[in-house]
Amino acid sequence: MDRIIELARSLVQKYYTRDPFKLCEELRVHVVYTELPKTVEGFYQYIDGYKFIYLNNALDEDALRVICAHELAHALLHTDYNVLELLRDTFFYCPRFEREADIFCAALLIDEAEAQNTRPELLSMDELAALSGVPVELVDLRFAEGF
Numbered sequence: 127m128d129r130i131i132e133l134a135r136s137l138v139q140k141y142y143t144r145d146p147f148k149l150c151e152e153l154r155v156h157v158v159y160t161e162l163p164k165t166v167e168g169f170y171q172y173i174d175g176y177k178f179i180y181l182n183n184a185l186d187e188d189a190l191r192v193i194c195a196h197e198l199a200h201a202l203l204h205t206d207y208n209v210l211e212l213l214r215d216t217f218f219y220c221p222r223f224e225r226e227a228d229i230f231c232a233a234l235l236i237d238e239a240e241a242q243n244t245r246p247e248l249l250s251m252d253e254l255a256a257l258s259g260v261p262v263e264l265v266d267l268r269f270a271e272g273f
Contacts, residue, residue, distance in 0.1 A: 127226075127229055127271060127273075130199075130203065130226055130229050130230050130233065131229065131230075131233045131271075131273045133202060133203075133230065134230050134233035134234040135233065135238075137149055137234070138234065144234055144235055144237065145191075146191060146194040146195035146198050146234065146235075147191070147194055149198060149234075150179065150194065150198060150201075153177075153198075153201070153202070154177070155177040155178070155179055155198060155201045156176065156177065156178045156179070157178075157179045157181060157194065158178055158179065158180045158181070159181050159183040160180055160181070160182070160183060161182070161183060161184070162180065162181075162182040162183075162184075164182075164184070166182060167181070167182050167185060167189065167193045168180055168181040168182055168193040168194070168196070168197050169197065170197045170200035170201050170204075172201075172205060172206060172207070177201045177205070179194060179197040179198065179201065180197075181193055181194060181197075188259040188260070191235070191259060192231060192235065192259075192260055192261065192264070195230070195231040195234050195235050196227045196228065196230075196231045197227070198230075198234075199226065199227035199228075199229075199230035199231060199234075200223065200227050202230070203223075203226055203227070203230065204223050204226075204227075207223070228264065228267055229267065229271060231260075231264060232260070232264040232265070232267050232268040232271075233268070233273060235258055235259070235260050235264065236254065236258045236260060236264065236265060236268050237258065251265045251266065251269075
């Protein structure tokens, strides 16, 4: 998990942003907003050397940011795995990949300085989640993983 956290930190340091959309631009990952079933928030696809993130255009801004960060993790950590082919050809679903993507997402979107101030007398988990624009589950994951 350390390599995943370090990857997120290094991207923030190199590009001076936690914005997954700006990082996608810098890293040449194409973001496509499209109509998707309500149960599909987004997915990553690798086609002929090009990386694509598809996002459900019905989502709000905070949700889009979180899903984009999660899918960016797949683009960087699981580049050659094409989710549509995996599911179609093998019915393969890898919880490990999803957890890695969630850890990257938490490390990218939750500012370390804000996280360090998260003590009951300073800032609650819910407040940090609201401040960071992420679900409280990502804040919980960040602290459970100890980063």
